[in-house]
Amino acid sequence: MESKELSEWIRIYEEKTGDKFQALAGFTTWYLPDRGFCQWKPMPENKAILCWNLCNDAHFWRDALECMGLQFGYDRIITICILHIKPYIRLWGWKIMQDFDTNGVHRYICKDKQGREVVCTPKENDDGTIDYYVTNELRRPYKPWKNANERE
DSSP, rough: OOOOOHHHEEEEEHHOOOOOOOTTTTTTEETTTTTTEEEEEGGGGGGGEEEEEEEEHHHHHHHHHHHHHHHOOOEEEEEOOSSHHHHHHHHHHHHEEEEEEEETTEEEEEOOTTEEEEEEEEEEEEEEEEEEEEEEEEEOOOOEETTTEEEO
């Protein structure tokens, strides 16, 4: 991968997303010249790590956050997906196990390659578009849900 300064990765991020990059309070920004950057913060009350902004090597940054999360006792990684969700699910190699449709908006309960639960929850934006909160469980194996809001 080509090495870039952080300012160049930020420019690429802003071009691709249309969002202005911000160094968010309470977040840590990791940067490597050949991997891009990842902005994250711990959420100890939820035993979660929230990954907010990311540019370039998503698989690398996700693996890095998983290693840290497992080492320090976190149970999940939460991200926000601003892309179309089904190609995103395929990118990660997850399998959709359940599809809960509520008025044409879908909540997907998936299984990752290790058999762990991944939940893709729709979030409607002010402009009517849909993004997804994606919760990767680090320790919970997939089990069928009763309905869109209730685990077995």
